[in-house]
Amino acid sequence: MKFISLPVVFLLFCFSVQSQVQFSLFAGPQATTASYTVQGVKQKTTSKYGGIVGLGLKVPFENRLYFAPSAFYSMKGYKAAYTRFAYPPDTLATDNNTTFHTFETAFLLQYDFSSQPNHFLLKFGPSLDFHLFGKEKFNTATGLVSRNTPFGFDKYGHYSANFLLNFGYEMQSGFFILGQYTHGIASINNADGGPRIRHRAFGIAIGKYLGRNKIVLDTQNKE
Numbered sequence: 001m002k003f004i005s006l007p008v009v010f011l012l013f014c015f016s017v018q019s020q021v022q023f024s025l026f027a028g029p030q031a032t033t034a035s036y037t038v039q040g041v042k043q044k045t046t047s048k049y050g051g052i053v054g055l056g057l058k059v060p061f062e063n064r065l066y067f068a069p070s071a072f073y074s075m076k077g078y079k080a081a082y083t084r085f086a087y088p089p090d091t092l093a094t095d096n097n098t099t100f101h102t103f104e105t106a107f108l109l110q111y112d113f114s115s116q117p118n119h120f121l122l123k124f125g126p127s128l129d130f131h132l133f134g135k136e137k138f139n140t141a142t143g144l145v146s147r148n149t150p151f152g153f154d155k156y157g158h159y160s161a162n163f164l165l166n167f168g169y170e171m172q173s174g175f176f177i178l179g180q181y182t183h184g185i186a187s188i189n190n191a192d193g194g195p196r197i198r199h200r201a202f203g204i205a206i207g208k209y210l211g212r213n214k215i216v217l218d219t220q221n222k223e
Contacts, residue, residue, distance in 0.1 A: 020060055022209045026072075026178070027053040030203025034078040035184065038086050038195045048099070050075035052180075052205060058110065068110035068123055076100045076199055077134075086195045088155050092140040100134040100149065100188075106164050117172035122165075129160040129199070131188065154191045161186040162199060174209040 033047040054072020061067050077099040085091045108125035134149030134156075151158050163185055168178035184198030 022058040023211075024056045024058065024176070024207050024209045025054075026056065026070075026176075026205045026207025027051070028178075028180075028203055028205035030074075030076075030180070030182075030201045032076040032078065032182075032199065032201040034080070034200055035198040036078070036080050036195060038082070038084040039193075041084055043083060043086070043195070044081045046079045048077040048079060048097075050077060050099075050201070052104075052203060054104075056207075058209070061109070064112040064115060066110040066112070068108045070106045070108065072104055072106075074102045074104045074129070074201075076102055076129075076201060078197075087191055088150065088189060088194065089136055089138045090140060090145070092142075093138040093145075094140065096136055096138040098134060098136045098149065101132045103130045103132055104128065104162075105130075108164060108166070112170070117170075119170055121168050121170055121176075123168070123178070124165050125163070126185075127162045127164050127182075129162060129188075131156065131158050131160070152190065155189075157188050157190045159186075160184060160188045160199060174211070176207050176209075178205045178207070179203075180205060 029049060029051045031047045032050045033045050036043040036045050052072050052074045054070055056068060056070035059067040079095070079097045081095045082093060086093060089096050104127050106125060106127035108123045110121055110123045113120045131151065136149050137144060137146045149156055163183045165181045166178045168176055170176040180203045182199055182201035184200060187196045187198055189195055189197050
């Protein structure tokens with residue numbers, strides 16, 4: 001899948017152009033929902049539980065500022081109750097319960113509040129969401145509908161964009177903990193005149209740098 005391979009190539013590229021990088025793995029739970037409007041009218045939504053797991057880099061940039069890209073799986077979703085017709089999922093639907101399995105690539109800047117081994121940090125920046133597949137369940141006058149999420153030009157979109165904000169703490173041992181907020185800035189619905197649906201998520205991630213010492217790459221030519 002080309003859209004998955006490109007971020008991986010990008011992360012590997014960071015290894016080849018930087019003299020010092022740190023590599024990390026992380027995972028954690030998140031509560032997900034959506035900002036949901038139909039013709040400008042806000043619809044009631046409730047949260048669902050999901051999670052993230054992925055990998056990241058910490059690349060020196062300037063002083064205590066770092067480039068911190070990451071790539072991760074993220075399970076998102078929401079429950080919505082309608083007061084107006086909404087397509088998708090269906091003009092006869094009264095509610096919807098969705099789950100989206102996504103691959104997300106984030107292009108973040110990280111600022112360390114101290115140069116000490118134990119310190120607080122802040123990360124922020126944009127991310128791109130690739131909706132791989134999903135499920136939805138909704139009620140109509142004729143009964144419950146359960147189906148795979150339909151994607152297309154007049155249905156849900158395979159892509160969306162978000163803004164991420166992380167606040168956390170790194171330890172000398174290499175462990176870190178992050179509180180993460182995801183603010184969707186692009187609707188995941190493609191249908192003209194349909195609802196505007198933007199992801200929202202609050203989560204906690206725990207991770208570790210693989211080897212606390214920075215990976216030093218030898219870029220000198222060897223005879």
